[in-house]
Structure formats: structure tokens, C-alpha cells
Amino acid sequence: MINYLAYRKFVNLKNGQRVMLRFLNEQDEEGLLRMFQEAPEEDTRFLKQDVKDVRLVKSWLKNINYRKVLPLMAVNLENNQLIADATLHRGKHAAKHIAEVRIFVSRPYRNLGLGSLMLEELINLAFKEGLMWLKAEIISDHKNVIKAFQAKKFEVRTILEDYFIRKDGLTHDVVLMMRPVQKKEEAEF
Secondary structure, eight states, X not given: OOOTTTOOEEEEOTTSOEEEEEEOOGGGHHHHHHHXXXXXXXXXXXXXXXXXXXXXXXXXXXXXXXXXXXXXXXEETTTTEEEEEEEEEEOOGGGTTEEEEEEEEOGGGTTTTHHHHHHHXXXXXXXXXXXXXXXXXXXXXXXXXXXXXXXXXXXXEEEEEEEEEOTTSOEEEEEEEEXXXXXXXXXXX
């Protein structure tokens, strides 16, 4: 079992910057709100929930339950600001062995390997949590994101036509990707 409150991991980005990974906690309200409010609309339009909705974000913080959603945050160590969010959304009932992966990286920290580092850590955490499968739903136009997930052994399972609808009514196809959560001894030689 993971000690959610004590968990810390330090990673280096491609530019040499050191970042801390830790789980979201109730004291993160200001930082989480700032991260999402400062994000341009084009960066948030494909997220499943309206992260610009202050009430929604505050409700997440009031109802943190690591057994339902495991929210991994990246923190800029220079200014202690939240810069990325990666979550495992656990399935329920007959899908309790599966978790959906969602990742958001603030624009100044993109293309530095942070999203891939966080995805790798989610895979490790899923193993520790006893999950069997990870899934991701990615807008089909986001080819680089699909490639990044494929690099972490996610496979395309199907294309869901017109599955995602934006606030303005436009629909987009979604690529459903899945990856087994392998046991460490099976994954390494």
C-alpha cells in the first residue's frame, strides 16, 4: 500500500529542471485553481471536465479519495507551483481492475518529457495498487500524444467516432488505448 501523504519522487526534465511528484492534497486549492485558470482555452477544451469551473475544482479538493482517483501532481521546486496533473480514475464494480489515465501539463512545461515521466509513474503506481489494466481516451488528432502512449506500451484498441463533444458542439473521434499492468518481474530481465 502506498503512503499517499508521504509519497515524493524527484525527476529531471529535458532542460535539467528538477520537479517533485506528489499527490494532491487539500492545501493545493490555490495552486490547482491557478494552474487551470492560467491555462489557455485551447489547452483545456479536450479535457473531460471543465477545469475552469472553480466550484468543480474546489469539490475535488474537498472530496479527495485516493481509492477512487489517484491524483499525481508535478511541482516546480523553484516557486512551489503546480505545473501538471496526472490521474488514475479507478473503474467500479466489474471494471474495478481498470483505471483510466488522464494527464494535463501546463504549456511552459510541455515537450520537456514531464508528461512521459508522469505516465511512467502512473504505470508504476497502478502496479503497486494492484490494477490489471490502464486505459486512455485520446482525441485522434493528437498524434504526438498517441505516439507517447504507444512508447509506454499502450495499444490502440478502437476508434470511437464522434465520441467527444466540445462545448461549442463540435465532435471528435477518440482513440481508445489500453495497456496491461505487468508484474515487474515479467517486465524486466
